[in-house]
Amino acid sequence: MSPHPRLIEVTARIRARSAATRQRYLQHVAAHHARGVQRAGLGCTNLAHGYAAAPESDKIWLRAQHAPNIGIVSSYNDMLSAHQPLLAFPAWIKEAAREHGATAQFAGGVPAMCDGVTQGQPGMELSLFSRDVIAMSTAVALTHNMFDATLCLGVCDKIVPGLLIGALSFGHLPTIFVPGGPMPSGLSNEAKAKMRQRFAAGEVGPDALLAAEEQSYHSAGTCTFYGTANSNQMLMEIMGLHVPGSAFINPGTPLREALVREAANRVLQITAHGPDYTPIAEVIDERAIVNGIVGLMATGGSTNHTLHLVAIARAAGILIDWSDFDDISAVVPLLARVYPNGKADVNQFHEAGGLGFLIRELLDAGLLHEDVRTVAGGKAGLRAYTRHPVLHEGPDGQHVLAWEDAPATSGNDQIVGTVATPFAANGGLRLLKGNLGRSVIKVSAVKPEHQVVQAPAIVFEDQEDLLAAYKRGELQRDFIAVVRGQGPRANGMPELHSLTPTLTNLQDQGFKVALVTDGRMSGASGKVPAAIHVTPEALAQGPLGRVRDGDVILLDAVAGTLDALVSPQEWDARDLPTLDREAHHHGMGRDLFGGMRHTVTGAEQGAATFGGDW
Incomplete structure (x- = not known):
């Protein structure tokens, strides 16, 4: 299906508006790529500092300089539920890298604050600025010039945009985003909101409110409503920066671990050492930005991305404004009813077909650019993201990761709609x-x-x-x-x-x-x-x-x-x-x-x- 005329028009307008800034950005990226493998440019003293603490087995590969080295940048902390699962990820990534004769190092951490904790508090006035602090922290982590690829571990509101802006400043490096996934469903978001209203009206006290909040926010993982954190995961999926189907798999499951390991496997395949070199600068182009805006509209996503997508695009030399959002919204139907736009949570959305189903609906209607580069590689373009990851038992009893087509029909037409029968004719x-x-x-x-x-x-x-x-x-x-x-x-x-x-x-x-x-x-x-x-x-x-x-x-x-x-x-x-x-x-x-x-x-x-x- 050819793209919708409005998508073609808006993309062409963005490309023309951004011609000079995009060209300068890509020139900088090309200059850095021309310098070759990152560690090769380091002197002996620099290099020895860079792997002094590594295991001896890793030093063999790092010293040789011809095997890829993955830089891990993470927002892990154990206070915030969304980030706590990231603790285990670096070890899995390092094991996966070693299985392929490569290495991975924890390049650096970035701050991660929670708007849910700081809501209505003075700390909220640092929240938006934390995005740019995270971007700069990502750049600091990668500036040691030790890495051939990046895995960004993050989930929530300002963290993913900040990581992406920082990664784009190293646009010559292949980069994959690795999410943690949502917590299992607890007290429904609708019931939680009703309790908040009753508390505001003075009908219940703080004990009842706290009990309801604890039933809603009850374990490790992202909040289950469709706010900025889960909108982030949709964006990384629809912009081609995830291992396909990664967005809404719960933490603490074998499938989540398999997807983390696959992110390491995949990023090694797209470094400059191999035939499928895929720098992030080529993934995030004008078409990917338009696809992100389409996803935002089709899912009723977070208003915060009218800020973040603009800043992300600018980091890649692409200039967009709210008129672009508005024009796309006029032709993209609303295909998801997830709280606060409905009663379902993201787990129920995923079970009803989720992003794989929704992306296929949009592609088949010409409402997404299909011929984009993604970290999934191959000729499928964005079509690779219409498949769901599953685990099969192999002949040796070990789990084997595979992908299956998203279901042919919505598993719940009150949660996931079709282009033929949308919840609204235009975006949110x-x-x-x-x-x-x-x-x-x-x-x-x-x-x-x-x-x-x-x-x-x-x-x-x-x-x-x-x-x-x-x-x-x-x-x-x-x-x-x-x-x-x-x-x-x-x-x-x-x-x-x-x-x-x-x-x-x-x-x-x-x-x-x-x-x-x-x-x-x-x-x-x-x-x-x-x-x-x-x-x-x-x-x-x-x-x-x-x-x-x-x-x-x-x-x-x-x-x-x-x-x-x-x-x-x-x-x-x-x-x-x-x-x-x-x-x-x-x-x-x-x-x-x-x-x-x-x-x-x-x-x-x-x-x-x-x-x-x-």
Whole structure:
């Protein structure tokens, strides 16, 4: 199937816009590749330092310099459930490498913080910036020039984008991403959300809430809702950076271990030592970025990727903006109902056919670029990702990893749809624009009757002020909450997901409510309409600063507009207030990030703190 005309149009537009920056990026990649095997450029002193602690058997191969050496970069820590399973992975990878006459070294670790732990806390104001810290940490890990390929071990919100940005700065190296997988299903996400609403309404106490949360977040693995972490795994799959079918296999299973070992086997096959050299710079091209946007729309994925995909693309010399997302969203149907866009969790999505089924549906409809390079290699292109991994018992009783075609039909048509019978005719993210700036909104979980809200504004400059007003009983009415001073320059652009239960309660009581903010909401943005990432942000002289209490605002997700219904003369005459963010710049490590706040770009430019100007 030839690609859809809209995909061809948007891809051509991106390619033309990016011609100069992409060319400079690829020139840098080619120059590094021309230097040959990485360790060959090191002097004897450098080289001896590089493997002094290695086992003697590995030193033989490392000294010879003609066998591949894999660099492992990991976000392991044992506090956070998603990262705890990564502890075992390096040993498996090293064993697999040795079986092929190669070596692997743990190149470095990157920080991994959890938005679920820091939600509503000062630490959340470091969360977005941690992506760029992770990118720089990845570069530091790889800069020793000891490696012929990279395995990136990571799962959650900022970790995978940061690892990918860092890996792209070493674009000549083949790179495969190795996920940990979701925890088994516990208390349903819907039941958890209901308990949060009841707690916000004062109907239950903290003991009941904690018990529900512990039943939901109960073991090692990623959270089971379809937020940023699991959207990351979808992206790595649909952009061709996973061993096919790796995304949603639970940790602690034989299949997960087999896939980790296969990642080591596969990355050794695509180094410059072999005939199928596949540097990451050739995997992440304009078509792969468009495929990522398609996957985001088809699954109702995380709003955070309207930032991360922009920054990832820029790291590869590719320039995209929210208009590209919007144009693709218009032609890509919604094919997944996974919480918060439905009742199912990612385990149920996987069991119903998952990404293999969904990718095949999109390919057969011409809604993905099929002829892309992937780490799976061969001539199959993206079609390789329409197969599921399985373990068979070999003749010697050992498990043998194999792949089978995704099921011919959806295992549950309430969770996984088809292009012929989608859950919605277009994608889950839309662009809003008007006199309040440019913004994105996730509508895949918002009922049609809530997608257009016109109501007076109530202005807040901290999320705590909104919650306090609710507790005082001041919000029992129609209103649009304008929470400003939450952009990347102001305070690191924290998620405001802790507002969700409160706003949902008000909407459930029959009030017309919405949120407009230059901050983020969450990968778990839900059923309350939220115009987020408003750009320019208020601290950068953005128009949110002109809004006053009582201004009537129209948020129209159908027409794609976001306007304060104020006369142009009055609007232009208003002064922009001076926002005092000083209290958000100190304590809990925030003092260390002042430089990032000063240099960060706007949300539509990826909220990045370094340029990637090739």
